[in-house]
Amino acid sequence: MKITVIGAGNVGATCANVIAHKALANQIVLVDVKPGLAEGKALDMWQTAPVNIFDTRIIGVTNDYLATKGSEIIIITSGVPRKPGMSRDDLIATNAKIVKEVTEKAVRYSPDAVIIVVSNPLDVMTYAAYLAANKHHSKVFGMAGILDAARYKSFIAEILDTSPRDVQALLLGGHGDTMVPLPRYTSVSGIPISQLLNQDEVEKIVEKTRQGGGDLVKLIGTSAWYAPGAAVALMVEAIVHDQHRIFSICAYLNGEYGFRDIYLGVPVKLGRKGVEEVIEIELDKDEKKLLNDSANAVRDLMKTLDEMKLF
Numbered sequence: 001m002k003i004t005v006i007g008a009g010n011v012g013a014t015c016a017n018v019i020a021h022k023a024l025a026n027q028i029v030l031v032d033v034k035p036g037l038a039e040g041k042a043l044d045m046w047q048t049a050p051v052n053i054f055d056t057r058i059i060g061v062t063n064d065y066l067a068t069k070g071s072e073i074i075i076i077t078s079g080v081p082r083k084p085g086m087s088r089d090d091l092i093a094t095n096a097k098i099v100k101e102v103t104e105k106a107v108r109y110s111p112d113a114v115i116i117v118v119s120n121p122l123d124v125m126t127y128a129a130y131l132a133a134n135k136h137h138s139k140v141f142g143m144a145g146i147l148d149a150a151r152y153k154s155f156i157a158e159i160l161d162t163s164p165r166d167v168q169a170l171l172l173g174g175h176g177d178t179m180v181p182l183p184r185y186t187s188v189s190g191i192p193i194s195q196l197l198n199q200d201e202v203e204k205i206v207e208k209t210r211q212g213g214g215d216l217v218k219l220i221g222t223s224a225w226y227a228p229g230a231a232v233a234l235m236v237e238a239i240v241h242d243q244h245r246i247f248s249i250c251a252y253l254n255g256e257y258g259f260r261d262i263y264l265g266v267p268v269k270l271g272r273k274g275v276e277e278v279i280e281i282e283l284d285k286d287e288k289k290l291l292n293d294s295a296n297a298v299r300d301l302m303k304t305l306d307e308m309k310l311f
Contacts, residue, residue, distance in 0.1 A: 001025040001240060004068040004110070006102045007077035008032035008060065010222070011118055013041045014229025015075060020045060020056040022233060024240045029068050030060040031102075038062060069109040073239060075232055076129060078102050079119040081222045091120050092304050096128045100310055103132035111135075114239055114274045117142040117250070118232055120223065122175035124301040126250045126263045131311040137252035139274040144175035145248025145265045146231040151212040152181050155205045160196060162188060170281070171248055173265050173294030176213065180265075180290045181206045185281070235270060242272035251275050257283075259295055262302065 003025040005016045009032075016028050032038040042060030049055065061067045068074070079095035099119050107113070115133055117126040117140070126142035133140050148171045157164035166189045173180035183202050186193040193202060208215075216224045238245040248267045253259040256278045257266065269277040283291065 001073075002027045002029070002068075002071045003073045003075070003236065004029045004031060004071040004106060004113075005075045005077065006031045006106060007079070007119075008034070008038035008041050009077065009081065010225030011228050011232075012075070012077035013045070014225045015077065015118070015232045016042070016058060017045050017048075018230050018233035019236055020049075020054050020058055021052055022237060023054050023056055024233070024236055025056050025073075028056055028058045029071065030058065031063070031065070031068060032060070033063050035062045065105040065109055068106055071106070071110040071113050073116065073236055074106045074110060074113045075116045075118065075236070076102060076106075076125075077118040077232075079125070092124060092301060093308065095119050095121070095125055096305055096308060096310060099125050099128045100132045103129045107133050107135070113139075115140045116232060116235055118228060120175075121301055123250050123263050123265075123298045124305050127302055128305060128310070130252065130263070137254075138276070141252070141268075141275055142175070142250030142263065143228065143232045143235055144179075144250045145171050145267075146234055147228050148175065148179050148181075148209060148212070148265070149248060150227055150231060152186075152205065152209040155208050156186070156188070156193065156197075159201065159205065160188065170267060171209075171265060172267075172287075172291050174298045175250065175265060176297075177210050178290075178294035178297045179210055180287065180294055181209050182287060184284070184287070238270045239272055239274070244269050244271045244276065246270075246279060249275075251278055253278065256280050257291065262295060262298060264291075264295055264298055 005012045008030050030038040030042045038060030042058045046058045078098050117129045119125040122144045130140040153167040170185040171181045267279040268275045
């Protein structure tokens with residue numbers, strides 16, 4: 001198993017490191033445009049192998065896509081990081097060009113690879129990668145719901161003073177301020193969250209989750225990387241081991257939930273071939289409205305991308 005991670009910044013390097021520790025690949029290729037960055041980080045990670053006991057060979061290259069040839073999974077983290085005061089909308093003009101370029105280069109050498117997009121703004125960058133890759137949408141999808149759910153679960157575990165392992169939750173919609181956490185589908189060891197927290201507490205957690213990415217940008221001056229990197233690695237694990245796990249990810253919709261030709265956060269079954277099935281759950285009137293609002297926000301970004309005429 002060969003896995004390529006494009007972008008050796010904080011998210012890409014963390015993702016590669018977690019994948020290596022989980023022994024999910026024989027080889028990881030870390031690619032970046034900045035000379036020496038990928039090589040240095042890959043070397044540093046490789047030198048932890050005797051300490052952390054793993055065999056995955058990690059190599060770094062500068063803009064050399066021939067080295068990625070034959071990859072089964074390609075992870076795209078490239079792009080300008082989000083900075084204080086910058087919305088995800090602000091990122092689209094620059095990052096769309098980057099995602100298009102790296103996707104086309106990577107697919108040239110690994111035409112059958114599954115592609116996971118992490119670049120922001122996530123939903124529209126996944127759409128951009130799909131257009132650039134020119135392959136079936138089941139093999140091009142984005143990491144969003146796992147990260148958003150992790151934040152949601154961590155806040156719940158914190159307020160309840162319980163293990164985050166016991167929290168189950170689901171989110172839909174775009175990755176950002178319009179995401180749709182679903183308290184009705186949230187439980188702790190099977191106990192509905194409504195029996196453990198009052199409505200006001202739940203609403204505060206939901207709002208905190210929506211602002212989770214922005215709050216981290218304010219604190220550290222750039223986008224998060226530990227949680228996103230770990231979330232991508234979890235998706236990679238499901239693909240490598242063909243686990244058929246059910247995750248909320250940024251997936252292409254072709255009629256599901258009443259939407260077509262859009263990438264949006266929904267639960268799917270994830271395995272070796274990528275997205276095996278989009279799972280439709282029952283939503284009440286309020287949840288449908290929130291999801292529709294989120295989809296409209298994503299379509300606005302897609303319209304911006306279309307107006308750039310990159311494809």
